[in-house]
Amino acid sequence: MKAIILLGAPGAGKGTLAEGVRSATGYIHVSTGDMLRAAIKGGTPTGLEAKAWMDKGELVPDDVILRLVSERLAQGQATDQYMFDGFPRTLEQARRLDDTLGRLGGHVDQVFLLEVPTPVIVSRLSGRRICKSCGAVYHVTNIPPTVEGVCDHCGGPLYQRPDDSEATVLNRLDVYLRQTASLIEFYDTKGLLVRINAGTTPQDATAELLSKLA
């Protein structure tokens, strides 16, 4: 079992890069944010517990996250290659991921740190708009729709995700600095950290990551 990790602030482009890497390789994309949003949509007890934290931009408790990830890995095969996006987010999660992978005969192979200047992150997140009908993603200046507030694909109305409002974006960045940024040193000390310039285009960042994938 192989595992790589995409590490970076919210808005660094982890989800977008993961999609590029997944389609170019055999890695299985595991996003804890996507798993939590699916749990909320499905109305499960985990979803109900997670929603209050997510709406505030706070982290969901480690035990909830570890349970989701362990259940996901237990369904896999020994030969699987996993790409974690948005996980781990705390030192406790990182240590317990090592234990879980170890029990399954695997380990973390590489950790890609997506580096983006903070002003770019704030602009990416606070300018993001999503189509209410089809989910297409826009940005008020970087990827504007032809007609303001209207989806090019389906004509649906565009809206701003509640956790993309400026106050919540600033809290999410603060949470990243306080709780997640220490993972940079944790993985650098182990010799696993690989830095990627993710302040460019998704195409350039994906190409850089693929060229550094062992």
Ligand code: AMP
């Ligand atoms: P994301 O889609 O990765 O930006 O995650 C959205 C939200 O889900 C975060 O702001 C957290 O509230 C929660 N979340 C996702 N992954 C984790 C994690 N590994 N640990 C704690 N909370 C998480």
